[in-house]
Amino acid sequence: MRSTAGERAPVPKGTLDDFVCPDCKAPLADLRCVACDREYRQVDGFPILLSGDPRFEAVQATAAVYDEIYRRQQGVWENQGRTRELIAYFATLLTRFPSGRFLEIGCGEGFLLTAVRAEERFATDLSVEALRAARARTAARFSVALGERLPFPDESFDLVASVGVMEHFFDIGEALRETRRVLRPGGHCIVLTHVELTLWERLEDKISAYLFPELRLRALARWLQTRLIERPRPAALVRQPIQNRYTTRAARVMLETNGLEVVDVLHTRRRKGLPLVGPWVVIYIARK
Numbered sequence: 001m002r003s004t005a006g007e008r009a010p011v012p013k014g015t016l017d018d019f020v021c022p023d024c025k026a027p028l029a030d031l032r033c034v035a036c037d038r039e040y041r042q043v044d045g046f047p048i049l050l051s052g053d054p055r056f057e058a059v060q061a062t063a064a065v066y067d068e069i070y071r072r073q074q075g076v077w078e079n080q081g082r083t084r085e086l087i088a089y090f091a092t093l094l095t096r097f098p099s100g101r102f103l104e105i106g107c108g109e110g111f112l113l114t115a116v117r118a119e120e121r122f123a124t125d126l127s128v129e130a131l132r133a134a135r136a137r138t139a140a141r142f143s144v145a146l147g148e149r150l151p152f153p154d155e156s157f158d159l160v161a162s163v164g165v166m167e168h169f170f171d172i173g174e175a176l177r178e179t180r181r182v183l184r185p186g187g188h189c190i191v192l193t194h195v196e197l198t199l200w201e202r203l204e205d206k207i208s209a210y211l212f213p214e215l216r217l218r219a220l221a222r223w224l225q226t227r228l229i230e231r232p233r234p235a236a237l238v239r240q241p242i243q244n245r246y247t248t249r250a251a252r253v254m255l256e257t258n259g260l261e262v263v264d265v266l267h268t269r270r271r272k273g274l275p276l277v278g279p280w281v282v283i284y285i286a287r288k
């Protein structure tokens with residue numbers, strides 16, 4: 001059924017020919033699935049390729065929440081760690097891997113996408129508002145799609161990335177299996193996610209920050225002061241509809257049980273100086 005890259009007739013850029021039905025993975029002809037006959041629409045030029053599965057019926061409401069977030073604000077995630085430094089670092093990290101065909105799941109306003117060098121760039125998000133902002137920033141083939149039901153044929157991509165998305169999936173297992181499906185054998189997926197630190201990891205983080213190998217009593221005193229006296233004022237966090245919670249280890253296990261071999265795990269508890277906003281931010285590098 002599947003044609004290999006070698007046999008595939010060249011597809012003119014900007015057409016919808018590479019999308020498939022998110023549910024049955026059959027080709028689309030004029031946005032109509034040739035197998036299940038479901039018809040998909042476009043909004044402002046973006047194909048809306050959302051699942052018809054009742055399991056994901058909450059997706060419309062979730063997409064509306066994100067549309068509202070992106071309508072109200074620009075640079076939505078910048079104060080939550082998606083800083084320029086992080087984007088630059090993450091884009092450089094991606095250059096370590098072959099990226100002929102690149103997919104970003106949950107591209108938001110397209111800051112990372114803009115920084116990524118790849119021959120062909122694809123990007124999904126649940127929010128049309130986010131995609132509008134991304135399209136104004138950079139060229140890519142955009143679609144509204146769920147990570148759990150990606151509208152691409154098997155083995156389409158050399159590299160798949162997501163930043164701050166995995167903790168908001170409806171069904172992480174299904175989203176990871178979809179990531180694996182659309183990756184070519186040997187392809188990589190690079191995922192940044194927020195984890196819950198275990199008590200030991202918190203302790204370890206404070207020990208390495210203040211006690212060992214370097215005793216930093218003044219810094220420790222300052223930290224204690226912020227904890228005990230001036231309650232730290234949390235940045236205005238955007239409330240998101242789904243917030244999955246898992247530890248550093250549990251996230252790794254999820255990747256591996258879904259067929260993605262973790263080859264590196266990056267966080268500031270191990271490597272000081274990474275431009276990550278806190279010890280709970282973890283980047284997993286995995287291979288199919």
Ligand SMILES: [Zn+2]
Pocket residue numbers: 021022023024025026033034035036037038
């Ligand atoms: Zn279909």
